[in-house]
Amino acid sequence: MADLLAQNDERLTTVGLLFESAAGLRRVFQTRLESELSLSAQSFDVLIRLARSPGSELRMSELAAQTSLTPSGLTRSVDRLQEQGLVARRICPEDRRGAFAHLTPTGQAVMDRAIPVHVAHIDEVLSNLFTAKEEEMLGALLRRLRDHLYGAGSEWGLTAEDADACPAAD
Amino acid sequence: MADLLAQNDERLTTVGLLFESAAGLRRVFQTRLESELSLSAQSFDVLIRLARSPGSELRMSELAAQTSLTPSGLTRSVDRLQEQGLVARRICPEDRRGAFAHLTPTGQAVMDRAIPVHVAHIDEVLSNLFTAKEEEMLGALLRRLRDHLYGAGSEWGLTAEDADACPAAD
């Protein structure tokens, strides 16, 4: 079995590195977001996608797809944000089954404070680690991987159209 | 705020892509591991690290660090695997506070089946997506990021020299 592993070490390792990097980054950001802004990483993920959407609102299903949550998980995430007064629901007039989540003025204010902090934190982590070219390369490779994963394998109906609308994508 | 976002779009996006890629990959692998081998992604993560360690065993704390779990989370993860008969604990004779988790013969057998399936799955996902050079580049960049986040510590498996925290006196 050692042979088998050695043979495939590289790919296995690359995937492992991806998971570890994501986990590590998430932990680092979460610590900071929580201590300085009292936001969980999950909440921030929802909020930043709203902040980056036209009108600061998105359909629940869209938001679920973008945040890698199930509809159920998103419902409760938005519930929590609503209790904190950062987000509100608005029933879609054209389709009364559906709902938008949108930032409240309070939510906007929080994000206006939060985003620079977060961006500074990202800069702090990445600045001395990659050259501009490397960073671009990393982004391009990851984008290809992401598009491949969500274009082919999604069970939640994340379509190409949705991917276009994803603010994190472009 | 839109200006602020536009300014920092690239880095914000790269980080977002990393999270989305990891989440997407995890979901894809999890689906397959669960349906074909009845293993959760979390269990598999623990098991493969044991399988790749000398003697198929690791200290609990080491395993926790490698799996991005807290000690508490790992305790219960190992509990579950122990109930399934895949892993067993062994008290470290040199330091009786500590414990090793090690693969049982059943666990070994399961991993002998599971790893080729997983490797094939990884190949399937990555093969037509990146050239060998790109894959190497991605691995190198991610490794740098991971090492930066964790402090250049544990490799995904080997570097057997490091794994002698409490030498097995068997």
Add this chain to the structure above:
DNA sequence: GATTGGTACTTGCGTCAGCAACTACTATAG
């Protein structure tokens, strides 16, 4: 306009993870 099928979201329930407190042990100091 009633039935049937599908979609958008929510809710009940079980599982899993983290935090903080705890136990058991080791190491250092006096």
Add this chain to the structure above:
DNA sequence: CTATAGTAGTTGCTGACGCAAGTACCAATC
């Protein structure tokens, strides 16, 4: 030898997520 501090791992509790079932609504057919 005892006291104190520190480390390895476990446990109680709580919060968050996914699955599956449920509700409310839309769309198509007859």
